[in-house]
Amino acid sequence: MTARAADDSALWIAALIRQFPELARELAPGRSGPLAPHASYGSYGSYGSYGERPPAASRPAAEARMREEKREALLLQQRHGLAVPGYGAAPIRLHVSDTIRDITDGVIELEEAACARLGVPRPRAAGVPVRLRRIAALLEQIGAHPVLARHVRDELRRMARRCARALGDTEQVVRVSGRCPWCDSVSLRAFPDRRAVLCVNPACRCTDEECGCHDDPAYRHLWPEGEWAPLAAAAGCRTDELDAAMEGTAP
Template structure:
């Protein structure tokens, strides 16, 4: 059954999938500049055991590379361009995530296992299924969450900075006009370094680097005590997402 919220989730997922589809090739270029990447070619689906084995090998390889760097050692034939491990990890995470997301969507829609394809092609196929995804609210939420997460991961690996959006009203803990919406995680934070709350499960009282935050489910409660407006907060975050896309 289609709901207005599921339709909105599917529409927002379209934006994030498009961002990811456009930026993923740039990520491949960042891996080893000037070297063609095999990640653009379709790969056979891997079992959980195979993915775990590869992850273990990758961790061992990264540990060896870091040890060599710390001890001033370079690989034989040092003319090769170095691999950016941060980008490599992002490519691996996004590639596996896109494969798993498409498989989950097609399984829910009873479309069968998808054929092998490169990441951009899988994303195009996902986009074509979003009208059907909107018929399933939980699936639409999942597709939105995963597409947003992977697009943010891709952007972060490319060096994109996350923007904070100013929210009207005052922080209920420090009475400062320091409330900011963080579109990446759909949360509101107080950015006043001196702000401390009294909630037992919040580490801002003991961790100077932590900022008190309100998840989307708490925006109405925040609005009631801060002078902000929950609908306005949601609109700010949604507009910021659309602007990023």
């Protein structure tokens, strides 16, 4: 894995560590305390006012849904280490639950695959943030195995993007002056959440054969913070402009 690819993986790990715990709060939004009396069957907007019991004919379906929601909450707490704040019988956003399961399973499989390939002991059970930090500690060793390195980078990117979509995040993008050193287009953009500059031109290709821009149509060449000074010199922009863009103070 090149230094650039390692930086890419580290950025996606940092994004997942920051955003994954937020998924628990999105499972049952609007819940901050115990349920009101007689709210066993209801949900916001499901059967009129909150706490109103459904018609008798609808109760079996409502009870089945509530049991499923409680089962989901218990699974999330036991398996993923995430407890829904103030959870009682509040309805769960199942697409968020699916995202939590997908990311949890993906991180477990990724760490176990990396450890198996590197010949290190099988990792102990732990929550997603802990596993992600352990993967980050292995990035240098992973770099000696190009196929594994690409898989790690691609899976981390996929999971970080799915997490962001489930949270409804729209990443802030700030235009940067100057031209891309690789494609000479005015396509440089700052992404403050990642503290990175990307070239958003789909046709851009750098000279590093290990860079994801060569083998992944969705990938965009990226400059992490440590490369801003040479980027500014090559692109014709200023490092203070990049700093301002990352802090949201760019004009």
